[in-house]
Amino acid sequence: MAALAHSDDTPGVLDVHSLLRTIRNGLIVVVALSLIVVILTAFLRPLIASVKVDESVTTTLAQLVILVLPYIAYIAAGSAVRDQLSDHPLRAVLTALLATLVLFVVISIGHFVFHLGPFVPTSSLEMTFTEAEGGALVESLVPGGVAEEAGVQVGDLITAVRRDPVTSGTLSALIARSAEDSPFRLRIVRGGEETQLTVRTVLAGNDDLGKLLPGLVVALIVTAVAIFWPGQWTPYVILLAILLPLLIGYFWLIIATFSYRTEGLIPLDGQGNVGGWTLNNWNFLFGADISGLNVSIWQITLNSLIIAVAMMVIVLLVSSMAGYALSRMNFAGRRAFLSFTLVLHGFPAVTLLIPIFFVMSYLGKVPLVGEFIGFNKPVGISLVMVAFELPLGVWLMKGFFDNIPWDIERSALIDGASRWRTYWEILLPQIRPGILALGIFAFIGGWNAFLIPQTYSTGAGTINLPVFLRQLINETAPVNWNQVAAVGMFQLIPVFIIFIFAQEYLLNIYAGGTKGSS
């Protein structure tokens, strides 16, 4: 007891207890993860293989665990000393680094024994070579190795593999990338004469201890980062990692619209060199007829806008009034209406496409208004989508009205307002966040609508942006994807702008409301 207290109090350079504890932490990680690998490879894989399923998941997982195992062990060692950091910083760092060194040795021995990590067997021609003029000069041969057996001699100059000229560097890379037992037809210059020899690669154990040194440096760096890592960053880093695929998508969209073509995220020009920045993809804004439909992009944008605005206005008007009536008034069939609306909300729109077509073509024959609301007219098209959007809107608005206390409405009536005026001046301002949210949803729904406009618009005059985008993706001719990306980007711009300005309302959806009245 006394000895223990003594060792705790002494601010020595190293505390053996703490060092052992840190190493123990790391070893627990090593053992635990190794166990997982063993379970994956020795039990799960045969089990799955026995039912004759071709699978690579266990292998991949096992490889992944083997790959990250050392780093997790070092991180464990680093984190183990974090609580001592403020009291004895030097001792904490030394403890962690020493523990890491021990763990590194243990792990390296494991790697060596099981031929893992740096000791994983690689393809080899069982010879060494150096850089020389015109190719790779053979320096030494493994006695009895594949190269010697094929007839390669020290001093040979390897100029090419098949017909591709090689240097020592490219040859090493080729060998490393090749699978086991792949043939290398070497073009060799020996004593001024050129011959050809075929050597097949073998898997050779890799026992180059020199490779361990960079590994150790990385291990110590990982440990140091783990010691000083600001803990509050961890959630952000994890979230960012999850978010990355999405971000990359948007990143690609932006790069693609401004480049000739792209390979992955790298913009390329016609010759395949990095670069190739261009504004040509945006030519459609200035009258370039990229679809062959001979219609101005602004006409199409206007159609999109008409559909979106009409949808927003009608949805807001109808749902707010219907929501009010359903929330505040008692009339025959109210309950039935409510449940029916809910059913309608779940109704698949596609099944109604053909009957709606008949309705629309009859509407088109109505004098005067038929000009606007019939088949192949933007407002008519938006009317169809309004019908599909209304059930949701009515329910949403009813919910918002339900949350306004009755007393406020009664108070307005007693103060002298008519029912209309109460609705307009007292109730609507209180559900402003709801109105804004529904309006934005309806607008964006109309702006991005594809199925209904695609079905009920023929010819170029009435199509909207999403339909136009679809027209660009031609089945028979090559598609200029960068141009498609540019049009898609163009369609996205208003949505971005709306969200930038409206997110405050969308986020503060609870703020305005009926706060302060109670």
Place this chain on the structure above:
Amino acid sequence: MEVKIENLKKQFGQVIGVKDLDLNVRDGEFVALLGPSGCGKTTTLLMLAGIYKPTDGTIRFGDRVVNQVQPRDRNIGMVFQSYALYPHMTVFGNISYPLKLKKVPKQEQMERVERVANTMGIGGLLDRRPGQLSGGQQQRVALGRALVKEPDILLFDEPLSNLDARLRLTMRSEIKQLQNRLGITAIYVTHDQVEAMTMADRIAVMNQGVLQAFDTPEDLYDRPKTLFVAGFVGNPPMNFADVSVMAEHGGFTARNESIRLQVPAERGQKAAAAGKVRMGIRPEDIHVVDEGDAVTAEVVIVEPLGRDAMLDVRFGSDQFLVLADPQKHIRAGDQVKLHFDMDSVQFFDLQSERSLLWN
């Protein structure tokens, strides 16, 4: 403005909200509608406001029948429990809203709002929003909004329930003073009898949609006409015991198996003929005494109230509440002697539950 309610009835589907209500409120009078929750008092108020239409009966403001008159044409002001302020308007906007709807000129609106706001002590808050005000300030704004259009009748729906106890006390006297000064007829719904007793000129006690009594606070307390009123009015509530009142030795005695009490002749006379009756006596009329002609009881619970200690005592099958001097240091389990002051004892008929003394 006089308010006359005749035979008023309100039915929601099968549920009866208010049944055969008759009530006359005099001009300038402060009337409280008192009752437990669900008794129909708020329903009555909303019918007066014009929010609910009566199923039957008539409501008259002065000589005008207002059954079908819209709320805005009744010239009433109303204050709600939740204040019902318009959260998107400033205090000025809230108070001036009734004037704006009446199309009062802007200049006059400003003057009247300012005058009312100053009366209510919220003159400095006119550009705030309700969300930025405390409960008491919101209440004042609501009151100001009700007063600004100079209504003929003021309706209150439990306006003080959401305030803390101390603020409730000050607001109580403020509202009463204001009403007194302005002379506006006021109808005030509450379930708090202290509020009703302190503020109202007359109290209408309601229970299950039926008017139980309509009297001054003193009459309700000293001369309750029904058993419900006797039990509902007064805190702590009246004690009840079933007794028989008999003429004995030239006087009257109320007795059951555990008590035997002398009753004043004038009260005993009225109760003696009825056989078994329910006797009511208020906690403050029972005294803990050291000796004398007394009932012995066991103390079950002692609740210190500060000025008094409330004792829950048991004798025979009866359990009574008694107020005692806290200096006596009575504890639960003690035996105490009780003296009953029978001068204000009440007697009720067991079947009709009506008072035998005051009908």
